[in-house]
Amino acid sequence: MEIGQSNAVEQQAVERRLVPTQRHLIDGRFTDSLDGTTFCTLDPTTNRPLAEVADGKSADVDAAVNAARRAFDEGIWPRLSVAERAKTLRRIANLLRIHADELIELEVRDIGMPIAQMHGLAARAAENFDYYAGVITELHGRSFQVGDQFLNYTVHKPVGVAGLIMPWNAPLMLSTWRIAPALAAGNTIVLKPAEWSPLTATRLAELLGQAGLPDGVFNLVHGSGEGAGAPLSRHPGVNLICFTGETATGSTIIAAGAPTLKRSSVELGGKSPVVVFADADPGLAVDAAVAQIFTMNGQRCTAGSRLLVERPLYDRVVGAIAERARNIRVGDPFDKRTELGPLIHPEHYERVLGYIASAREEGATILAGGDRPEHLPDGNYLKATVIGDVTETMRVFSEEIFGPVLVATPFDGEDEAIRLANATQYGLAAYVWTNDIRRAHRVAHAIDTGMCWINSQNVRDLRTPFGGVKASGIGREGGDYAFEFYCDVEIVHVALGMHPIPRLGLAGPDQEE
Template identity: 50%
Template structure:
């Protein structure tokens, strides 16, 4: 494993050299730019908190230029046939796949995710483009509604230039998940990647350019939310904003877009329950519980961060869970053996560590972990953590920690499980483990979440709707649901010339 780590590090450094040696700028109207003000910030690797290079800090004027470029390119792109857009987007997918190794290694170093998960980042990103590329020719399709004297039919038209603001946890895949349907629908895009992990957004822009995407159709501006993000969400040329991130930020974006009546799509926070009943398949449930909180460093919006465990199975399940958590391999993200890597940024790392004190103060038990790890140097490493003896009133049960941290809560009955599961401001996803089909269907119907998985971990299905309720978001991604956001629906009514037209003032 050490030999493979050394090999991966060598390859990663080759890919990262260009970012270390030159400032990463914006991509606007088909050109790379160092921005209007020349201010930069250091992009730090979570592996050691050393610089991966300087990144231009986007100004309001940089965003303005990107929005104007998207506006200028919109008509030609929107009027292009869906079949032509399909060809370009498939070429873009080809370019992504050609750089799959680079994307995986760069992303792991930039955001700390283990390479075992990031190996699929490019493949999944390319799959997103291919899926929506294939749907592009039918994006305008609507419904035909026949009446005796009229026929109504609907068509869809792209809404216009859109803003896409993406997070730092799995930045490449989530960027493609938003941008691919926007482009397939005929929209032009201004993308602002997260400042904590900007590098693969630049690779994505390079792939778009290499695929022959017309200048201005895709624009990318780096920077911080307070300036670049705010300017994007307030700009008059931008007709809709798709955002993945924290709930508080989503609320701010909604307020900023209100004066221009922007359409918004939010995928926000979660405190997702995984409910394990006494009659669950023990080993499969255990595998899923561990995977859905400790994979991707726990930095996943659909992580099942609250384990609701029925009392009859609790002692045996918790003991098995403790053994599994203690055995999770923490290490450098490029080590093939690593299961949990460093957290993305020092500020987030400190936030996650603060919940160890919160757990103790509120009366929970730190059954496993709860400590910083300094044996890997100056990186943002901590032990995978398991809280037990918790109840739903505690901060560790109420607040989104967004790290490799699981809170266990006991329940007695189906009714109590449902009460605990729904006692949260969030409602993104839920997981139910039981062999009782009737109970599974009752719980799936009553758990307040946009997505429910029964006897499964998070299974990805591109045509299915993806999104949350309550404070977890607005709108749905996936299949036609994406086009509903990025397109306007127009109704056209054609008379059969058989109905009586009302008359006024006729002699």
């Protein structure tokens, strides 16, 4: 029996369950678009319609921002004690755990994520709220004593209205990772989810209301980047813009916010190198490389998508990865055995296939995959793909593919490894495999990247900063680093003694000293 058929009864039950129209949430009420328009989102396993979605435009964004503005300027949320906000965040976390199965089903249907991988992402969504409920209660300022004359101290204050424009590859987890610190700090929110993945955002909005979040504190506007994302980016009532997605779009968003001096945090593209030296443990390196590129359907910003292997180990490592890739189970994302589901959308599917075609045309070798699985004629399915003989002049070496496609290049020595690792506009993540601890640190420091793992795949500690350099973004989120973005820091100067103050204007205008 082919994978994807073994769970047919369960999948048929899922298909019979209709997905209701996805509506905006504005000032505590679910509503259609003001002009009444909708768009259709697709099931990535079939490309058949999955749900109708309210198509937000400038007027809907304006209503949502005005609601968030009132909730911030006049409402109770920014004025609650930190402990009270933390209680609400913990209620949200509890509701996410109670409704985890429902959220998992919605996200699997929406983006095609294998259900075995979705459980961990759903758990992270709840952890995000619990974590920031704890961090905000421990957030503290600094004090600066100047002898017995002054005591200076800092306080953290919410900034205002946060516009969050989120991606489609892991919408529930990535949205909650931004929503949680924004709310913990006392801000209000307008969320614009990706138009290709709207389902969990609507359900999350319902759960936030059930948790007791006051009306207007969290608002949701569906729609396209041009229709809803652009007006949110330039809206004068928005103080913060957080965006995750493609680099060119991030640049446009920053430019749109510049006239009103919006604070921006943008996490953009990546082409992360996996650097394997000849003294590395090849078994562990193969395991990590396979997991890092083929989980999440290859659609992850920190994917180790460029495999750089020192020449003595190149054939062994690349051959083993290609063999493993040929055995990756591609199929129905609701089947618990599935390891690789469909890509998100036919437009993106064609883009990824275009990169594979360019690799063939430029002389690279397709070692595994490269086309559709024979038993899956519908939907956006692609075999796990490994491309060898890739040189740094090829498009697939330096451009982000954002799919289950690994490109492999040999290197000779540490200097060339560093040069190749840096031969891209991106700098989000990197992975270094070596048993020489001194070299591991040297190479990690020399790679232009925001994050580097040594002898590990991507294992995240929520306390640590997350973000990239170069074309991979601006800013850091995660841990208390997030509050550098979601809070303003005010310094308060307190005079303790009678310090000297210059006395001007004591002489009359016609008097000489």
